[in-house]
Amino acid sequence: MTDAALSNPLALIAELTHRCPLHCVYCSNPQELSARQDELPTESWIHVLQQAAALGVMQVDLTGGEPLARPDLPALIRTARAANLYVNLITSGLPLDEKRLDELIAAGLDHFQLSFQGALEDTASEISGGKSHAQKLRVLEWLRSRRVGVTLNFVIHRRNLDQLEEMLVIAESSSASRVEFAHVQYYGWALANRELLLPSREQLTHSLDFFKNAQERLRGKIRIEYVVPDYYAKFPKPCMGGWARKVILITPSGEALPCHAATVIPGLQFENVEEKSLAEIWQKSEAFQKFRGEDWMQEPCKSCDRRSVDFGGCRCQALVLAGNAAATDPVCSLSPQRAKVDAIISAIRETSPVNSSSGSVVQPAWLYRPNPA
Amino acid sequence: MSPDPNSRPQLAPGCRLGENQGQKVLLMPERALRLSGPSLEIVTRCDGQHTVSTLIAELQKLYSKADPKKVEQDILGYLQLLHDQRALDFPS
Numbered sequence: 322m323t324d325a326a327l328s329n330p331l332a333l334i335a336e337l338t339h340r341c342p343l344h345c346v347y348c349s350n351p352q353e354l355s356a357r358q359d360e361l362p363t364e365s366w367i368h369v370l371q372q373a374a375a376l377g378v379m380q381v382d383l384t385g386g387e388p389l390a391r392p393d394l395p396a397l398i399r400t401a402r403a404a405n406l407y408v409n410l411i412t413s414g415l416p417l418d419e420k421r422l423d424e425l426i427a428a429g430l431d432h433f434q435l436s437f438q439g440a441l442e443d444t445a446s447e448i449s450g451g452k453s454h455a456q457k458l459r460v461l462e463w464l465r466s467r468r469v470g471v472t473l474n475f476v477i478h479r480r481n482l483d484q485l486e487e488m489l490v491i492a493e494s495s496s497a498s499r500v501e502f503a504h505v506q507y508y509g510w511a512l513a514n515r516e517l518l519l520p521s522r523e524q525l526t527h528s529l530d531f532f533k534n535a536q537e538r539l540r541g542k543i544r545i546e547y548v549v550p551d552y553y554a555k556f557p558k559p560c561m562g563g564w565a566r567k568v569i570l571i572t573p574s575g576e577a578l579p580c581h582a583a584t585v586i587p588g589l590q591f592e593n594v595e596e597k598s599l600a601e602i603w604q605k606s607e608a609f610q611k612f613r614g615e616d617w618m619q620e621p622c623k624s625c626d627r628r629s630v631d632f633g634g635c636r637c638q639a640l641v642l643a644g645n646a647a648a649t650d651p652v653c654s655l656s657p658q659r660a661k662v663d664a665i666i667s668a669i670r671e672t673s674p675v676n677s678s679s680g681s682v683v684q685p686a687w688l689y690r691p692n693p694a
Numbered sequence: 695m696s697p698d699p700n701s702r703p704q705l706a707p708g709c710r711l712g713e714n715q716g717q718k719v720l721l722m723p724e725r726a727l728r729l730s731g732p733s734l735e736i737v738t739r740c741d742g743q744h745t746v747s748t749l750i751a752e753l754q755k756l757y758s759k760a761d762p763k764k765v766e767q768d769i770l771g772y773l774q775l776l777h778d779q780r781a782l783d784f785p786s
Contacts, residue, residue, distance in 0.1 A: 329715070331726070379714050379726050405712060407721040432708045432723045470708015470723050498706055498780040499723055544780040 327613075329377030330603060333406075334384060334570040334581075335366065337397075341387040342415050344450030344689040345438060347476055347518060348510040349581050350386065354693035355573040363393040365595060367400045369571055372599035374404035378569070384411040386573070389421075395428040402429035409434060411474075414460040415453055422463055432470035434501075435460060439480075440487030448480060450689040461495045472499040477528065478518040479669075480685075485531045492543060502532055502547040508582040508637060510690045517685045521669055525553050552662050556627060557634025557650040564612035564636055569603060577602045579609055582637035586646045612636050617647050621655045697746050697773050701784035704742035709781045711737070722781050732757070736772055740782055746773065 339354040361369075370381060381401050388394060389412055401408045409432045410425065425433075435457060438448040445454035464471050473495065475488045485502070492500045504525070505511045505518050520528070532547040539545060551558050561568050565579040572578060576591045577599070583589060589608040592601075603609060611617065615628060622633035633639075634650020642651040643658045651658040697703065705711075709722040711729075718734055720727040729737055735756060739749045750769050754762045776782040 377715055379712065379719065379721065380724070407710075407712060407726075409723065431710065431721070434723070468707045470706075472723050498708070541778055544778070 330569045331567045333373040333378045333381045337388045337391045338573050339386040339693050340390040346514045346687045347505045348690045359574040361575045370401050380407040382409045398428035407431050414457045434472040437475045440484040465496045471497040473497045474501045478505045479520045482524050499544045504550045513688045551652045555654045557653045559631040560635035563632040565609040622649050697784050699747040701786050703740040703782050706783045
């Protein structure tokens with residue numbers, strides 16, 4: 322069911338590849354990763370970018386996996402700029418050297434968003450399953466002398482919540498004008514590792530106080546933004562600005578999704594950009610139409626005053642937590658299934674590294690995200 | 695804290711003007727501000743050339759029917775807002 326007047330998408334998320342040199346335990350990619358041989362060629366991505374601009378999209382996120390795994394990045398950036406798109410690179414910073422960085426900026430990159438898995442090398446290595454922290458600090462150094470927008474994205478969870486001060490030190494000694502403290506959201510690999518990642522309410526509250534103080538102290542110098550785990554919220558997040566209202570995501574193999582996690586919802590038919598135009602997909606794709614408007618809503622959403630504010634929350638989360646993608650997102654205090662979320666929270670055991678009798682630290686049993694074939 | 699009247703506001707790295715659906719927009723990381731009328735007149739003058747004083751004077755002339763003091767307050771407020779969002783720098 323469409324809105325009376327379907328508005329244009331505003332953002333394109335271009336998941337160029339699921340290949341990545343890191344194996345982060347919180348990765349939001351689906352647990353079924355796209356194989357390298359299935360990746361769209363350069364010409365196909367060029368066509369997607371041009372169609373997106375024609376549809377009214379303003380910004381493109383070049384992401385993955387790790388977008389730097391694609392050698393055609395400069396060509397894609399040039400295409401996006403020529404089509405008047407604002408170009409964001411969402412990256413781990415590897416593999417990268419100064420020459421390549423200059424190439425990306427010369428091609429017209431607007432904004433470089435660098436992820437951090439911790440403030441300390443040991444934590445970063447544990448969370449990402451590889452050595453990357455030193456490289457990220459090198460990239461920060463290179464960025465100081467280049468003119469490009471810079472955001473540092475610190476992914477936050479129980480294992481690194483005690484490093485917020487140190488994270489801010491890294492940010493303040495860089496040229497970043499924006500910092501995002503992103504509490505993990507529970508999809509993909511993060512869902513598999515949730516038991517080890519989800520913070521306690523006390524930890525969450527402490528982090529919120531920290532973020533608010535930092536925002537105030539650094540006002541005018543660094544724009545600090547933060548995302549909280551919505552298990553602790555009273556009302557759900559307006560996920561993606563509503564299902565298929567503002568964003569199109571294209572997977573490495575060319576499938577058009579309304580969001581990162583949509584493939585968890587059974588029975589949805591996804592179109593491919595190699596077979597249909599982006600305009601046709603946006604307007605008519607069965608998957609995009611599925612949760613537009615209000616006809617699909619169940620109670621209490623159906624008659625709730627907030628339904629145009631948060632759209633009933635997240636469809637994928639409703640599927641994962643309540644077994645039904647059309648249900649009220651169970652994180653909502655008005656959901657009849659809220660008790661399921663409360664039970665998950667109650668089950669948190671605040672673990673810290675366990676010292677074995679030999680004095681060595683025992684690592685939690687993480688499920689690391691592999692590199693697809 | 696008000697912008698220094700002698701500083702020359704300019705768009706911060708990663709921020710630039712664009713156009714969408716026939717309207718001018720200010721593009722920045724994960725945000726876009728639609729510009730029209732006064733906001734457009736202000737932002738297009740944040741070119742690293744106009745001082746804050748000159749910018750105010752030009753808009754007071756452009757909006758000659760408005761109270762000049764209010765024009766000044768509104769501009770300073772808007773520049774401060776854009777600065778806080780890290781869309782503008784005020785190099786002296």
